[in-house]
Structures are given as C-alpha cells and as structure tokens.
Amino acid sequence: MKKDELLKKRADLMANAKNDIVNAKAEEAQKKMDEIKKIDEKIEKMNVAEANLKALDNKPAKVNNLSKENKELGDEIGLEKVDNVIKKANYVDAFAKTMLGQKLTPAENEVFVKENAAFSHSTENTGILIPDTVVDGIFKIAEEQYPLFADMKGYNVRGSLTINKHDGIVSGDAQWVDESTQADDEQNSFGQLVLKGFELNKVATVKWKMKSMSVESFIEFLTQELADRIGVALGVAAHQGTGVKSPKGVEVQLKAEAGTPQVVQYTGNIAYKDITGALAKIHSSYAAKSVIYVNNATLWNQLANITDTNGRPLFIADPTGQTVGQLFGHEVKVDAGTLDGEVLIGDTADTVVKNVNQAMSLAQEDHVKGRSTDYGAYTIVDFGMLTTKGFALLSPKTASAPTTPGK
Incomplete structure (x- = not known):
C-alpha cells in the first residue's frame, strides 16, 4: 500500500475511533487505535527510508x-x-x-x-549576534510550552511596528432602502496597534572548567539554558504581562476592558453552561478557529470532568497523542502561562500580533574570582491585540492565591 493510501486509511480510522469514543464504544475504538498504531509503524519505516535516501543524495562533500x-x-x-x-x-x-x-x-x-x-x-547593540539556528531553537522550546505565544502572528520588523486596524462602522452600514432613497454615507472607525518593543535579558553563567566542552555541547547547553528562562518570560507575558516593562498580556487586556464584556465568571467548579457562555462571547467571524488554552491542573481537575446530561465527558482526549484533545470541537492546548482555574478561548492567529524588534544577541563577561563567565542574551520583543472580540476568558469569581504561571 502506498504512503498516501496509508495516510487516508489512518485518517478514516481516526474519525471512526473518535466517533466510537463519543458513543461510548470503547472496545471498537481500541481496535481502531491498534490498527492506527500498525499504520504509524509502517509510515515511520517509510519516513526513515526517505530520510536515509535524502541524506545519501545530499552528501556534504x-x-x-x-x-x-x-x-x-x-x-x-x-x-x-x-x-x-x-x-x-x-x-x-x-x-x-x-x-x-x-x-x-x-x-x-x-x-x-x-x-x-x-x-x-x-542596530545600536554591541553584543554578538546569536546564530539563527540557536534563536530558532530557543523560540521552539518556548513555543512548545506556551502555545498562545506560538500561535501569535509574527513579524521581524526593526524599530516600531504600526498596524492599522478597523475598529468598526460608526454609521452607514449596509441597509435596506426604497428605490428613491439615498443610503447613508459609511463612517468607519479606525485605530492603530503600535508595537514599540520591550527589552528582554537573560544571563547564563558557565564555570571555566565547563568551557572545555565541544562546540556542539555548548550550542545545546546555551539553547536550553536561554530557552528555559526566555521562554518563561515570553510565554507568561503573553497571558499575564502588565504592559509596564513588558508587553500587555491577553488575559490582562481582557480583564482591563471597560465592563469586561469578554470575561465570564463562575463560582465553584466550571460547569457546562460556563463553557458555552464563554464561547458565546466570541464574535462569529473568529469562533470557528478558536483554541482553548488552559494549564495542566485546570484541564485535568476541571475541564476533563465536565459531563453532559447523560454523564458522558465533554472533553475528548486525542488517542494519537498528536494533540491534547478537544472540547466542543475546539482544540485544547496546555499552556503554562494561564492561571489555575482560568480558561482562555480565542482565535490568536487572527487577533494577536508579535514582533521581534531586534535580533537576539549575546554579550559575555568574565569573573576571575569566581572563575566563571556570564553570557547575557538580549532582544526586544512586543505583542498586542488587534481586537478583543476574538477572545473570551473564563475566570473564577473568588479565587485563592493562584499558582505562579510558568511553573
């Protein structure tokens, strides 16, 4: 069987397995999942063979x-x-x-x-430019832990980035009129999203005896070390950034909006009507592509336990492991930037923009007494919302001190 045929068969089995799970047919679903695993093994062997052939066809020499x-x-x-x-x-x-x-x-x-x-x-930067491959690795690790940041539409524009946005039609929208009646002139309201950038710095310290490591080991160490902290800073700010010395986070902006029209509060545990109430807040043009962002504790302590009137769970875990699962047809993504008890739902790709105003660089400083070297990474990043109508936030009315996001 050809690879495309295997992929089609796999997709059909996946759809049928999900349908079995919804209808509480666990045994039938398990049989289909076993078939999927066998197909995956065949596809993996094909991928390995293709990779080996490609490597032979592109010899470094x-x-x-x-x-x-x-x-x-x-x-x-x-x-x-x-x-x-x-x-x-x-x-x-x-x-x-x-x-x-x-x-x-x-x-x-x-x-x-x-x-x-x-x-x-x-640029005015005096540091050393970090290679693209290292920067890509840093951001990749950050995006894996913080999918909201990953889903933002990204730019790499030096200096300030200004984006014009359409806030709405004040008057003169499409209207029904008599043949002899002139329609009102359209008056639009426009605004601007200006991303000026905030400085982000992280220092990694290496003992001199470690500096004998290989080039490959150093690159791996530096990528992981910087990603662990830069990733936390970017990922948490995407949700909880205050707008002071950091970009303003999506959740902060939703809570700060007059009357908090995009925030739904609940008491006790999250219920069926709380989720539907939050989904109803999202504008129809953004609803189809909306994603649910939640931290691991809230997902398994609350969302995974919501059931319908027949006692069946609404959250459907992905048996393939390619995604976490779905709730009301929307993909659920585990994001360490959300607070305990909060659920953020929205179309990030179409409503939030990020910009790396200055490429990431590295400066170093030696310390003779401590026999160590500090490597300080520096970049300028900003992000902001084009509209709040594409999001809804589910938040507890009275919450105990939340856990620190990013942990």
Whole structure:
C-alpha cells in the first residue's frame, strides 16, 4: 500500500475511533487505535527510508566542493544558496568558539566579522549576534510550552511596528432602502496597534572548567539554558504581562476592558453552561478557529470532568497523542502561562500580533574570582491585540492565591 493510501486509511480510522469514543464504544475504538498504531509503524519505516535516501543524495562533500565536476549540482540548487548555507554553518561554529575563547580559522573569522558588522551597523547593540539556528531553537522550546505565544502572528520588523486596524462602522452600514432613497454615507472607525518593543535579558553563567566542552555541547547547553528562562518570560507575558516593562498580556487586556464584556465568571467548579457562555462571547467571524488554552491542573481537575446530561465527558482526549484533545470541537492546548482555574478561548492567529524588534544577541563577561563567565542574551520583543472580540476568558469569581504561571 502506498504512503498516501496509508495516510487516508489512518485518517478514516481516526474519525471512526473518535466517533466510537463519543458513543461510548470503547472496545471498537481500541481496535481502531491498534490498527492506527500498525499504520504509524509502517509510515515511520517509510519516513526513515526517505530520510536515509535524502541524506545519501545530499552528501556534504558535494555541497562543500562545488568544483567543475559538481557544477551540475550547483546549477540545480543554486551556488548562492549553497554558499549561504555553508556560511551559516561556519558562523555557528565561529560564534561558539568565540564564546568559548577558542581560536578561529581564517574562514570562520571572516564570516564572524562580516555577520556582526552587518548586525552592529543596523542596530545600536554591541553584543554578538546569536546564530539563527540557536534563536530558532530557543523560540521552539518556548513555543512548545506556551502555545498562545506560538500561535501569535509574527513579524521581524526593526524599530516600531504600526498596524492599522478597523475598529468598526460608526454609521452607514449596509441597509435596506426604497428605490428613491439615498443610503447613508459609511463612517468607519479606525485605530492603530503600535508595537514599540520591550527589552528582554537573560544571563547564563558557565564555570571555566565547563568551557572545555565541544562546540556542539555548548550550542545545546546555551539553547536550553536561554530557552528555559526566555521562554518563561515570553510565554507568561503573553497571558499575564502588565504592559509596564513588558508587553500587555491577553488575559490582562481582557480583564482591563471597560465592563469586561469578554470575561465570564463562575463560582465553584466550571460547569457546562460556563463553557458555552464563554464561547458565546466570541464574535462569529473568529469562533470557528478558536483554541482553548488552559494549564495542566485546570484541564485535568476541571475541564476533563465536565459531563453532559447523560454523564458522558465533554472533553475528548486525542488517542494519537498528536494533540491534547478537544472540547466542543475546539482544540485544547496546555499552556503554562494561564492561571489555575482560568480558561482562555480565542482565535490568536487572527487577533494577536508579535514582533521581534531586534535580533537576539549575546554579550559575555568574565569573573576571575569566581572563575566563571556570564553570557547575557538580549532582544526586544512586543505583542498586542488587534481586537478583543476574538477572545473570551473564563475566570473564577473568588479565587485563592493562584499558582505562579510558568511553573
């Protein structure tokens, strides 16, 4: 059976398994899940074979030595593109060696000076540009733990980013009129979302005896260390940022809105009507793509225990493990940035924008007495909402001191 046929069969089995779960047919659902696992094993073997074939077809020797014999390959993938890939790879090594105090080769020194000269020229920053691969790794880890931040539409515009937004029609909307009657002129209300940027800094300390680590180990260590804290800062701010020394979070903005029209409060435990009441707050144009964001404790202590009139749970766990599950047809995402007892529902991709105003850089400082080196990462980031109508927040009326988000 071909791969596309296997994928189609898998999709059909998934749909049928979910239907069995909804109808309390556990045994039938389990049989279909067993079939899905067998299909996944076949697909995985195909993927491994494809990856191995691709690796053989793209040997480093061909890329690094584009001589006359390899001209055909160079023409096919583009000499300039290959050259850029090589330089990026060299810059990662040059960056790591510089941070570890190791000597650079002439080629590494050339690409290191060139990359940072361009970076320093375009910003006032005096740090060293962190390679794209490291930055991507940092943000990837952050986005895995904080899906609200991941779902925001992103830009990389230096300086302030201004986005015009349509707030509504004051008068003159579409109307029924008599043949001889002139329709009212349309008057629109427009606003602006201005993302100026907030500074974000994180320092990782490395003992000198650790600086003998390999380039690969250093990159892995730095990526994880910076992601652990930068990720928490970005992810928590996406929800709870105050707007003072940090961007304003979505939940903070919903709670601060006059009359809190997008906030639904509940007493005790979350009930069926509380969820439907929150969903009703979302404007119809954003409802279909809305996602439910909740922390792990609230998901399993509350949402997973809500049942219909027949006692069947409303939350449907994803048996494949590709997602957490669904509630009322909306995907549920576990996000450490939400407070205990709170549930955020909304179409993030169409209503929230983030901008990295300045690329992430790294400065270092040696401490002789402590025999250690501080590596300080620095970037400028901002985000904001185009409209609050695409969100609803379910929040307890009286809550005990909430746990610190990000934990």
